[in-house]
Amino acid sequence: MSFLKEIQRRRTFGIISHPDAGKTTLTEKLLLFGGAIQEAGAVKNNKIKKGATSDFMEIERQRGISVATSVLAFIYKNKKINILDTPGHKDFAEDTFRTLTAVDSVIVVIDVAKGVEEQTEKLVEVCRMRNIPMIVFINKLDREGKDAFDLLDEVEQKLGLRVSPLSYPIGMGYDFKGIYNIYEKKINIFSADNKQKVSKGIEFTDINTPELDKIIGEKWANNLREELEIIHEVYPDFNKEEYLKGDLQPVFFGSALNNFGVKELLDCFIEIAPSPQPKKAEERMVDSKEEKLTGFVFKIHANMDPNHRNRLAFIKIVSGVFKRNAPYLHVRLDKKMKFSSPNAFFAEKKEIVDESFPGDIVGIQDSGNFKIGDTLTEGEILNFKGIPSFSPEHFRYVNNADPLKSKQLFKGLDQLMDEGVAQLFTLDLNGRKVIGTVGALQYEVIQYRLEHEYGAKCSYENLPVHKACWVHPDNPKNDEFKEFKRVKQRFLATDKQGQLVFLADSAFTIQMTQSKYPSVKLHFTSEV
Numbered sequence: 380m381s382f383l384k385e386i387q388r389r390r391t392f393g394i395i396s397h398p399d400a401g402k403t404t405l406t407e408k409l410l411l412f413g414g415a416i417q418e419a420g421a422v423k424n425n426k427i428k429k430g431a432t433s434d435f436m437e438i439e440r441q442r443g444i445s446v447a448t449s450v451l452a453f454i455y456k457n458k459k460i461n462i463l464d465t466p467g468h469k470d471f472a473e474d475t476f477r478t479l480t481a482v483d484s485v486i487v488v489i490d491v492a493k494g495v496e497e498q499t500e501k502l503v504e505v506c507r508m509r510n511i512p513m514i515v516f517i518n519k520l521d522r523e524g525k526d527a528f529d530l531l532d533e534v535e536q537k538l539g540l541r542v543s544p545l546s547y548p549i550g551m552g553y554d555f556k557g558i559y560n561i562y563e564k565k566i567n568i569f570s571a572d573n574k575q576k577v578s579k580g581i582e583f584t585d586i587n588t589p590e591l592d593k594i595i596g597e598k599w600a601n602n603l604r605e606e607l608e609i610i611h612e613v614y615p616d617f618n619k620e621e622y623l624k625g626d627l628q629p630v631f632f633g634s635a636l637n638n639f640g641v642k643e644l645l646d647c648f649i650e651i652a653p654s655p656q657p658k659k660a661e662e663r664m665v666d667s668k669e670e671k672l673t674g675f676v677f678k679i680h681a682n683m684d685p686n687h688r689n690r691l692a693f694i695k696i697v698s699g700v701f702k703r704n705a706p707y708l709h710v711r712l713d714k715k716m717k718f719s720s721p722n723a724f725f726a727e728k729k730e731i732v733d734e735s736f737p738g739d740i741v742g743i744q745d746s747g748n749f750k751i752g753d754t755l756t757e758g759e760i761l762n763f764k765g766i767p768s769f770s771p772e773h774f775r776y777v778n779n780a781d782p783l784k785s786k787q788l789f790k791g792l793d794q795l796m797d798e799g800v801a802q803l804f805t806l807d808l809n810g811r812k813v814i815g816t817v818g819a820l821q822y823e824v825i826q827y828r829l830e831h832e833y834g835a836k837c838s839y840e841n842l843p844v845h846k847a848c849w850v851h852p853d854n855p856k857n858d859e860f861k862e863f864k865r866v867k868q869r870f871l872a873t874d875k876q877g878q879l880v881f882l883a884d885s886a887f888t889i890q891m892t893q894s895k896y897p898s899v900k901l902h903f904t905s906e907v
């Protein structure tokens with residue numbers, strides 16, 4: 380197959396949702412269509428359960444699973460589909476944000492009864508900011524839920540999307556009759572016993588046929604005809620260009636658990652979802668069709684075996700062909716490297732491959748050379764953009780609890796931060812280290828991993844910080860900035876990239892500081 384065909388057949392995407400909306404179930408059903416797994420239950424639930432916060436074995440088990448499900452690839456109708464796993468738990472939101480830099484599109488799963496939830500809002504906002512094409516899947520139609528029109532309203536209002544329904548439910552919960560596929564103009568009648576199979580359903584091409592009345596009853600048939608008319612009047616028709624620009628979001632309804640409406644979603648997805656897209660580097664735009672290899676690290680995973688401190692760096696290929704044993708430039712280190720056993724991912728397996736193409740994810744064994752955001756090329760100096768750090772929500776001093784192991788502690792902290800587990804700040808005043816995280820769970824993960832993988836012990840001390848603000852003075856030489864630095868000295872720190880950060884204790888402080896020193900800009904993300 381030619382290089383261009385390889386690119387065109389690839390679809391790399393992520394599924395995002397609030398926990399429990401049905402992401403895992405949907406993933407599993409999608410794999411079923413690819414023939415990648417034989418039965419449901421094969422995709423393990425990669426989520427940290429509530430109440431498991433102090434259960435280290437649970438955390439470890441989850442880490443193991445999350446390696447296995449980091450990338451799930453399968454072939455469907457000759458398309459190579461790469462699903463990138465995104466943790467739903469809010470303590471791991473940062474991981475999900477980073478994964479979103481490596482997808483070309485997303486599917487948003489929403490629970491029909493719960494509607495738009497908090498985590499969905501946050502994740503969709505990030506996708507919206509990046510104009511990532513999104514398809515919405517409203518799940519659990521076999522249960523009683525909100526009215527379909529109300530839900531569409533909610534999606535528009537809370538998520539700020541412009542929706543175009545491509546399927547529409549007939550009834551819901553106990554009365555769930557099926558789905559009208561607006562995209563293909565077909566009706567699919569629901570039956571609860573096709574869970575594990577790829578079912579064909581009954582298809583109608585003409586909405587006005589009396590046959591329809593016979594099967595779902597006159598009342599439901601008329602209802603559907605009316606509602607479809609409203610949809611046609613109220614919502615914009617689907618337009619692929621608008622979807623690809625992130626200006627319009629098609630909506631599907633279904634029940635992942637019952638494998639209902641999933642095939643419709645997948646068939647439409649492979650047709651409309653983008654193949655690997657151009658990606659912005661600081662230096663220039665890189666097109667996927669360029670023949671020279673470029674790629675970047677979006678995730679680093681420590682291996683489970685503490686005796687081999689190897690890590691797996693996940694590289695998204697942006698352009699060219701990634702070849703086994705070819706020399707590539709690690710741009711940040713200015714060093715040529717060869718990789719003898721790059722892994723590709725298929726369903727739950729990983730295997731060594733000779734060639735990977737744009738859109739694919741390659742896993743590379745790493746002993747500490749890679750950081751999130753690192754770029755590989757064939758020699759060109761390129762740095763891919765778009766992997767921001769968000770201000771952490773929690774801040775604690777980290778203390779060395781075993782003075783004989785300070786070297787191990789610093790090495791461990793350094794590597795865990797490269798993996799993106801948390802952010803490290805060094806106070807300018809006294810050099811003390813502060814760890815910032817998105818969720819409290821991370822502190823336990825760090826403590827546990829420092830001890831088990833690096834033989835170091837740490838303790839924490841609370842630090843009343845509200846937000847980390849990255850400091851950008853309009854003019855680093857003016858008196859206002861000097862004054863700011865003098866007055867705020869105790870609250871200034873440096874992040875791992877050497878950037879100046881102001882650790883503000885409250886929203887009020889930020890406001891006051893901003894009005895007192897207007898030329899010193901404070902940002903909540905490290906990427907500007």
Ligand code: GDP
Binds near residue numbers: 398399424426520637
């Ligand atoms: P995740 O946290 O988003 O990955 O959600 P899961 O896929 O683990 O699903 C959460 C729960 O919802 C599980 O108990 C699923 O069996 C259930 N579930 C998923 N899809 C459906 C559906 O279509 N109908 C019903 N009734 N339950 C579902």
